[in-house]
Amino acid sequence: xxxxxxxxxxxxxxxxxxxxxxxxxxxxxxxxxxxxxxxxxxxxxxxxxxxxxxxxxxxxxxxxxxxxxxxxxxxxxxxxxxxxxxxxxxxxxxxxxxxxxxxxxxxxxxxxxxxxxxxxxxxxxxxxxxxxxxxxxxxxxxxxxxxxxxxxxxxxxxxxxxxxxxxxxxxxxxxxxxxxxxxxxxxxxxxxxxxxxxxxxxxxxxxxxxxxxxxxxxxxxxxxxxxxxxxxxxxxxxxxxxxxxxxxxxxxxxxxxxxxxxxxxxxxxxxxxxxxxxxxxxxxxxxxxxxxxxxxxxxxxxxxxxxxxxxxxxxxxxxxxxxxxxxxxxxxxxxxxxxxxxxxxxxxxxxxxxxxxxxxxxxxxxxxxxxxxxxxxxxxxxxxxxxxxxxxxxxxxxxxxxxxxxxxxxxxxxx
Amino acid sequence: xxxxxxxxxxxxxxxxxxxxxxxxxxxxxxxxxxxxxxxxxxxxxxxxxxxxxxxxxxxxxxxxxxxxxxxxxxxxxxxxxxxxxxxxxxxxxxxxxxxxxxxxxxxxxxxxxxxxxxxxxxxxxxxxxxxxxxxxxxxxxxxxxxxxxxxxxxxxxxxxxxxxxxxxxxxxxxxxxxxxxxxxxxxxxxxxxxxxxxxxxxxxxxxxxxxxxxxxxxxxxxxxxxxxxxxxxxxxxxxxxxxxxxxxxxxxxxxxxxxxxxxxxxxxxxxxxxxxxxxxxxxxxxxxxxxxxxxxxxxxxxxxxxxxxxxxxxxxxxxxxxxxxxxxxxxxxxxxxxxxxxxxxxxxxxxxxxxxxxxxxxxxxxxxxxxxxxxxxxxxxxxxxxxxxxxxxxxxxxxxxxxxxxxxxxxxxxx
Numbered sequence: 001x002x003x004x005x006x007x008x009x010x011x012x013x014x015x016x017x018x019x020x021x022x023x024x025x026x027x028x029x030x031x032x033x034x035x036x037x038x039x040x041x042x043x044x045x046x047x048x049x050x051x052x053x054x055x056x057x058x059x060x061x062x063x064x065x066x067x068x069x070x071x072x073x074x075x076x077x078x079x080x081x082x083x084x085x086x087x088x089x090x091x092x093x094x095x096x097x098x099x100x101x102x103x104x105x106x107x108x109x110x111x112x113x114x115x116x117x118x119x120x121x122x123x124x125x126x127x128x129x130x131x132x133x134x135x136x137x138x139x140x141x142x143x144x145x146x147x148x149x150x151x152x153x154x155x156x157x158x159x160x161x162x163x164x165x166x167x168x169x170x171x172x173x174x175x176x177x178x179x180x181x182x183x184x185x186x187x188x189x190x191x192x193x194x195x196x197x198x199x200x201x202x203x204x205x206x207x208x209x210x211x212x213x214x215x216x217x218x219x220x221x222x223x224x225x226x227x228x229x230x231x232x233x234x235x236x237x238x239x240x241x242x243x244x245x246x247x248x249x250x251x252x253x254x255x256x257x258x259x260x261x262x263x264x265x266x267x268x269x270x271x272x273x274x275x276x277x278x279x280x281x282x283x284x285x286x287x288x289x290x291x292x293x294x295x296x297x298x299x300x301x302x303x304x305x306x307x308x309x310x311x312x313x314x315x316x317x318x319x320x321x322x323x324x325x326x327x328x329x330x331x332x333x334x335x336x337x338x339x340x341x342x343x344x345x346x347x348x349x350x351x352x353x354x355x356x357x358x359x360x361x362x363x364x365x366x367x368x369x370x371x372x373x374x375x376x377x378x379x380x381x382x383x384x385x386x387x388x389x390x391x392x393x394x395x396x397x398x399x400x401x402x403x404x405x406x407x408x409x410x411x412x413x414x415x
Numbered sequence: 416x417x418x419x420x421x422x423x424x425x426x427x428x429x430x431x432x433x434x435x436x437x438x439x440x441x442x443x444x445x446x447x448x449x450x451x452x453x454x455x456x457x458x459x460x461x462x463x464x465x466x467x468x469x470x471x472x473x474x475x476x477x478x479x480x481x482x483x484x485x486x487x488x489x490x491x492x493x494x495x496x497x498x499x500x501x502x503x504x505x506x507x508x509x510x511x512x513x514x515x516x517x518x519x520x521x522x523x524x525x526x527x528x529x530x531x532x533x534x535x536x537x538x539x540x541x542x543x544x545x546x547x548x549x550x551x552x553x554x555x556x557x558x559x560x561x562x563x564x565x566x567x568x569x570x571x572x573x574x575x576x577x578x579x580x581x582x583x584x585x586x587x588x589x590x591x592x593x594x595x596x597x598x599x600x601x602x603x604x605x606x607x608x609x610x611x612x613x614x615x616x617x618x619x620x621x622x623x624x625x626x627x628x629x630x631x632x633x634x635x636x637x638x639x640x641x642x643x644x645x646x647x648x649x650x651x652x653x654x655x656x657x658x659x660x661x662x663x664x665x666x667x668x669x670x671x672x673x674x675x676x677x678x679x680x681x682x683x684x685x686x687x688x689x690x691x692x693x694x695x696x697x698x699x700x701x702x703x704x705x706x707x708x709x710x711x712x713x714x715x716x717x718x719x720x721x722x723x724x725x726x727x728x729x730x731x732x733x734x735x736x737x738x739x740x741x742x743x744x745x746x747x748x749x750x751x752x753x754x755x756x757x758x759x760x761x762x763x764x765x766x767x768x769x770x771x772x773x774x775x776x777x778x779x780x781x782x783x784x785x786x787x788x789x790x791x792x793x794x795x796x797x798x799x800x801x802x803x804x805x806x807x808x809x810x811x812x813x814x815x816x817x818x819x820x821x822x823x824x825x826x827x828x829x830x
């Protein structure tokens with residue numbers, strides 16, 4: 001049996017037990033895991049050093065190496081993250097609905113764990129700990145397949161976490177790490193129907209697209225964000241400038257940052273110059289439509305491809321539109337349905353935007369950067385769903401549950 | 416542009432309008448559709464006659480021809496089904512959650528349509544009407560791809576329904592029928608990410624397996640049902656017999672019928688003979704384990720393959736087990752997680768079964784045949800989900816919705 005199938009089978013067996021644990025048992029295990037990470041931080045840093053060394057030899061970029069690097073401070077932060085998950089309410093075992101039928105059947109709808117979750121992600125060892133915490137807290141088993149560049153770090157982290165689980169009521173087999181660094185181990189996971197109940201990819205567009213294109217196991221698609229901000233004619237200019245600047249510049253590398261600014265012509269004539277200067281001063285490259293280029297001659301030309309690109313960088317498309325309808329059409333054409341914003345003092349236009357834009361999160365007068373589990377008050381998130389099935393937007397703990405109908409009868413048969 | 420892509424694009428455009436309709440507008444349209452079916456029943460029957468004729472020429476079985484056949488009575492029943500959907504509550508536009516953040520953001524979670532639903536099904540023209548009604552009521556557009564053996568019937572039904580929509584506020588383009596009878600049109604639908612938001616297959620195992628194996632669009636898997644009934648040692652013998660007989664014989668062709676009966680040895684010694692006689696008298700073929708064959712010599716031998724087969728027929732596997740654990744293990748190994756039942760007077764064992772069995776619907780002392788939208792009181796259902804994402808068990812109207820976060824700000828930016 002392959003490593004992938006073998007470990008997924010062990011996870012499935014463990015899931016049957018995970019299903020029956022109390023909140024206290026799960027929380028105690030998370031606290032043990034947190035303590036173990038701190039206690040074993042030296043060996044984790046040592047393993048991480050091997051990954052960093054190999055990364056340097058392979059010419060990995062400094063920003064990638066930074067994401068990969070574990071310090072004692074970062075390990076303490078990971079442990080703290082585990083302790084925060086302890087404080088979140090347990091979404092499993094809730095009675096969601098309960099009703100009686102005329103024939104006397106008493107039907108209950110309960111929240112239950114999903115079962116076995118497959119996580120496919122890149123070389124960020126903190127995701128290993130986050131995903132383990134969220135999956136175990138929700139009574140799931142998890143099969144982790146992190147980027148091969150973080151293999152030594154992940155292997156040591158999982159050793160430490162599994163050793164911690166041995167001291168608890170949770171089965172260590174609920175936590176599985178795929179160590180095969182070849183792409184074929186990902187391909188195999190994608191087809192493990194019957195062993196994996198869901199796959200959640202976390203990472204860049206190519207990782208996610210590969211999962212969506214090849215998985216036969218149900219997937220929760222996360223992440224891709226071509227997000228827009230629209231300045232309506234009546235937008236407050238200071239508010240508009242602050243919101244757009246925040247949406248683009250506060251952290252350009254993340255999915256909820258802005259890629260394209262749409263500006264009502266009336267607003268553009270009066271205020272776009274000042275706003276463009278603020279972006280230019282922050283070294284943001286501007287790419288504009290022809291009207292934008294008239295107003296902001298420093299702007300390059302935005303192509304259709306630019307409008308369809310998630311830059312995750314200091315680049316911004318600007319398009320001047322003749323009103324809300326043109327803005328809505330642009331968004332409908334190019335949005336990845338993640339987060340969209342209108343800045344307007346016109347309540348009617350604000351309401352229309354909130355109603356008509358089809359996205360996980362739609363904002364009136366606030367930055368798209370708030371689409372995030374912590375910002376929404378959900379605590380740690382397993383990702384931000386950009387699909388419409390199961391969960392949409394920031395996914396907190398309840399997104400990692402399913403439901404089950406429990407029916408109490410007294411001999412009923414169907415007529 | 417291919418027929419599939421062209422029609423899906425039209426559906427996507429229509430979906431943007433469907434999103435904004437009131438419940439009254441949608442209900443009026445459904446009533447118009449019902450009236451039109453009745454008014455045009457002669458032409459629908461005439462079209463159906465062509466399908467039946469072609470089916471006979473192709474040697475289609477009588478049971479298949481029966482499912483395909485439309486009579487005036489059946490068309491009236493379809494219209495009545497439409498009118499019943501009018502009476503169901505509209506699940507779109509509900510405020511599911513609402514909360515304020517410390518920074519003043521007011522966040523609302525709303526139910527919204529899924530968008531465009533792809534339905535892939537077999538030669539049952541009633542599914543065309545059912546699916547159209549449920550999708551439109553929930554504000555979705557729908558692309559229907561029914562079995563080619565029903566093409567003439569479906570084409571005429573959709574002509575009639577679209578003509579009815581022309582008299583209403585709903586866009587006729589929200590209702591699309593793929594007429595290309597080749598398998599390639601199904602294959603194309605399965606990959607239409609960006610145009611279809613979900614695909615729901617309805618039909619036999621091969622249709623569903625093809626969709627699950629090849630779709631890149633998110634799928635809601637429906638239908639496959641290898642369902643078990645377990646007689647515990649303390650089961651009431653009359654109740655046990657009635658429940659098992661109902662689960663097997665009342666309608667063997669459906670997914671929630673029983674395929675395997677598990678019997679505690681103590682119960683089997685006293686009561687299995689009488690129960691087996693009842694099945695044999697109803698011409699049910701019995702396939703048993705070695706212990707079953709000792710008690711019921713007429714029984715054939717059940718193989719591992721038999722335990723893994725959904726017969727949908729007058730065939731029943733019987734396995735004698737030494738207790739609840741062995742029954743749970745068998746179910747864990749062979750269940751498709753649809754519907755499972757324990758018959759017992761022992762509350763502890765009943766509760767254990769309800770907790771530990773992983774299935775959409777788990778019964779204590781009632782027939783698995785109740786897993787059905789009407790029986791649960793949901794009204795018409797689009798299918799019975801056997802996956803754990805999004806919806807599980809009978810899927811009523813709320814299963815055809817997604818959610819959207821609507822965020823009201825006053826200039827908030829992220830620090």
